[in-house]
Amino acid sequence: MLSRTGKAPRAALPPGTGRSTFAPRDLLAEALAGMLQRPARSALTMLGTVLGVGAFVAVLGLTATASSQIDSRFNALSATEVTVEDIAREQDEFAGPAFPDDASDRVERLNGVRHAGVLWTVRPRRGGGELAVTAAPVGDTAGGEALGVVAAAPGALLAAEPRVSQGRLYDDFHAGTRQRVTVIGSGVAARLGITTLETRPAILIGGQPFTVIGIVDDVRRQPDVLLSVLVPQTTAVELWGRPAEGARMLIATDLGAARQVAREAPTALRPDHPEYVKAIPPPDPKGLRTSVTSDLEQLFLLLAGVCLVIGAVGIANTTLVAVLERTGEIGLRRALGAQRRHVTAQFLAESGTLGALGGLVGTAVGTLAVLGVALVRDWTPVMHPAVLAAAPFIGLATGVVAGIHPARRASSVQPAEALRG
Numbered sequence: 246m247l248s249r250t251g252k253a254p255r256a257a258l259p260p261g262t263g264r265s266t267f268a269p270r271d272l273l274a275e276a277l278a279g280m281l282q283r284p285a286r287s288a289l290t291m292l293g294t295v296l297g298v299g300a301f302v303a304v305l306g307l308t309a310t311a312s313s314q315i316d317s318r319f320n321a322l323s324a325t326e327v328t329v330e331d332i333a334r335e336q337d338e339f340a341g342p343a344f345p346d347d348a349s350d351r352v353e354r355l356n357g358v359r360h361a362g363v364l365w366t367v368r369p370r371r372g373g374g375e376l377a378v379t380a381a382p383v384g385d386t387a388g389g390e391a392l393g394v395v396a397a398a399p400g401a402l403l404a405a406e407p408r409v410s411q412g413r414l415y416d417d418f419h420a421g422t423r424q425r426v427t428v429i430g431s432g433v434a435a436r437l438g439i440t441t442l443e444t445r446p447a448i449l450i451g452g453q454p455f456t457v458i459g460i461v462d463d464v465r466r467q468p469d470v471l472l473s474v475l476v477p478q479t480t481a482v483e484l485w486g487r488p489a490e491g492a493r494m495l496i497a498t499d500l501g502a503a504r505q506v507a508r509e510a511p512t513a514l515r516p517d518h519p520e521y522v523k524a525i526p527p528p529d530p531k532g533l534r535t536s537v538t539s540d541l542e543q544l545f546l547l548l549a550g551v552c553l554v555i556g557a558v559g560i561a562n563t564t565l566v567a568v569l570e571r572t573g574e575i576g577l578r579r580a581l582g583a584q585r586r587h588v589t590a591q592f593l594a595e596s597g598t599l600g601a602l603g604g605l606v607g608t609a610v611g612t613l614a615v616l617g618v619a620l621v622r623d624w625t626p627v628m629h630p631a632v633l634a635a636a637p638f639i640g641l642a643t644g645v646v647a648g649i650h651p652a653r654r655a656s657s658v659q660p661a662e663a664l665r666g
Contacts, residue, residue, distance in 0.1 A: 290563040293555045294603025302611025309627040329494040333521040343521040349400040357502025362401025365492040367394040379449040393473040396481030404497035405464045412459035420477040428459040430471035557647040565651040585656035592652035600644015604637035
């Protein structure tokens with residue numbers, strides 16, 4: 246008999262009975278019971294999810310931490326360096342050198358400037374190329390190696406922030422009196438056979454004797470000077486003349502003053518022709534930081550994704566095996582009144598619980614990895630709260646997705662066939 250709506254009325258339930266339900270509390274209890282039946286296998290099943298989520302957290306945490314370090318290092322070095330180039334010949338082919346003799350003093354009087362000095366690569370008066378450098382009396386004075394010889398003002402040396410392993414740097418006195426002294430890099434010293442300054446070694450530069458007063462093993466700026474022989478700029482002018490082109494000035498500034506100094510330096514150097522020099526402010530490191538961070542994230546997130554896929558496959562396989570092993574139990578539940586959706590919910594709950602626990606453990610492991618690396622490297626760890634909050638849910642989602650097929654297979658088990666087997 247049809248009702249007024251045109252639909253057949255539902256069959257009345259026997260007194261004292263209600264519609265079959267599966268409370269969330271019971272669902273969770275069944276999931277935990279299923280996991281605890283084989284704890285070792287459950288732990289191994291969670292391992293893939295632990296690795297995937299841990300890699301996810303560690304990658305994003307280490308990327309954020311490394312990006313923070315890149316920020317600070319760029320600010321400490323690149324953001325405090327200004328280079329000024331001589332472009333006088335580009336403006337006027339008859340113009341002389343753009344840098345005056347007192348270029349260092351003019352720029353160092355600007356606010357925010359720590360050190361400044363002109364430097365250029367010395368060329369022979371004839372023939373070009375590089376000057377022959379020979380260790381005397383160890384080497385052959387008739388031959389020698391063709392090494393780069395750089396004329397640098399004392400301020401340029403200080404702006405490069407060198408680390409002296411032996412001896413000292415030349416200073417304003419050496420430059421003012423045109424002393425024939427030189428500072429060389431540790432690599433150049435090894436090539437020339439100079440191992441100590443206690444014997445007051447000398448080298449021949451283009452046939453001219455120079456006393457080595459310092460050996461530098463590292464610089465924070467202008468690393469090319471480590472492969473060169475450095476001499477005072479006044480001495481270079483006296484012996485080989487002023488540079489026709491290629492001279493530049495290196496300026497080290499206080500943090501935050503570089504761009505202001507770059508705007509003021511041309512006028513301070515050449516108030517009559519500020520266009521004869523070109524000041525290059527420090528580049529904005531944002532683009533490079535973004536590129537580095539993006540590359541790191543893409544690479545390691547791919548690895549984290551692979552780990553999550555492996556974890557999902559492990560959970561799916563384990564859940565499927567559990568379905569096959571518990572076919573009799575499933576059939577008994579169905580015979581006692583459990584519906585297909587109840588069986589599906591039970592196995593989805595088990596796989597989701599495995600994934601969620603793996604996500605929680607993986608979050609802890611990833612966080613500890615970030616803290617450990619930051620501690621060893623003396624960095625400040627950076628962790629986004631959103632990453633820590635989302636990581637366990639990623640594990641949960643991985644477990645649920647992995648359990649869909651086994652759960653559907655379990656729900657399709659027919660009670661009669663299961664009990665007959």
